[in-house]
Amino acid sequence: MPTTEELQQIATQVRRDVIRMVNGAASGHPGGSLGVADFLTVLYFEIMRPDHEKFDMDGKDEDLFFLSNGHVCPAWYSVMARYGFFPVPELGTLRKLGTRLQGHPSTQEKLPGVRMASGSAEMENFRKVRTGRRLCLPLRKRLTTSLQ
Numbered sequence: 001m002p003t004t005e006e007l008q009q010i011a012t013q014v015r016r017d018v019i020r021m022v023n024g025a026a027s028g029h030p031g032g033s034l035g036v037a038d039f040l041t042v043l044y045f046e047i048m049r050p051d052h053e054k055f056d057m058d059g060k061d062e063d064l065f066f067l068s069n070g071h072v073c074p075a076w077y078s079v080m081a082r083y084g085f086f087p088v089p090e091l092g093t094l095r096k097l098g099t100r101l102q103g104h105p106s107t108q109e110k111l112p113g114v115r116m117a118s119g120s121a122e123m124e125n126f127r128k129v130r131t132g133r134r135l136c137l138p139l140r141k142r143l144t145t146s147l148q
Contacts, residue, residue, distance in 0.1 A: 002045050010082060011041040017078035017091050025095035028103065033075035040079040052084040055112040066116055070104030077101050085113040 002010070014037040022028035044050065048063040067076055074094060081088045086100075093099035100109040106117045 007038075007041055007045060010045060010079075011037045013082065014041055014075055014078040017081075018074045021074045021078070021091055021094040021101075024092055027095050028074060029071040030074070032069065032072040036072050036075050037078075040075055044079050044083050050083075050113070052080075052112065055085065057107075057115055059115060064115065067105060070117075073101075073103070073105050076105065080111075080113040083113075086111065 015034055018030055018033040018037065022030045022033070043065065048065060050062055050065075067073065077094065078091060080086065081091055090099075090101065094101045095103050100111040102109060104117065105111070105114045107114055108117075
């Protein structure tokens with residue numbers, strides 16, 4: 001598990017990435033991304049610890065994260081790249097044509113770590129998925145336990 005100092009260094013690097021990405025794209029919302037850098041860093045590197053090497057859309061037996069505020073995706077992309085979901089140099093492609101790093105995360109881009117599109121248009125779907133996952137988790141645990 002990373003130390004507090006290591007987490008602070010990662011979060012600082014995430015902020016640098018955000019500034020570079022938004023500046024390079026000449027488009028985006030840096031404020032929100034800068035504000036969630038610490039939260040996302042601790043969430044991924046200390047609390048959730050997802051398996052970036054075996055990513056699949058099901059996420060069975062994994063902690064799942066759904067981003068409801070698509071405008072902060074530069075910070076999320078940076079954290080996922082630094083965690084190992086995809087190469088860090090890909091961060092330089094934010095909001096470019098043909099890139100997997102769009103202005104709002106999208107599953108159609110097949111970016112490891114993203115299980116659901118996010119943004120205001122997807123909010124109702126987000127609520128349904130989040131609620132469904134929450135309701136099914138206890139059932140899944142009971143079924144898994146009873147099948148063993």
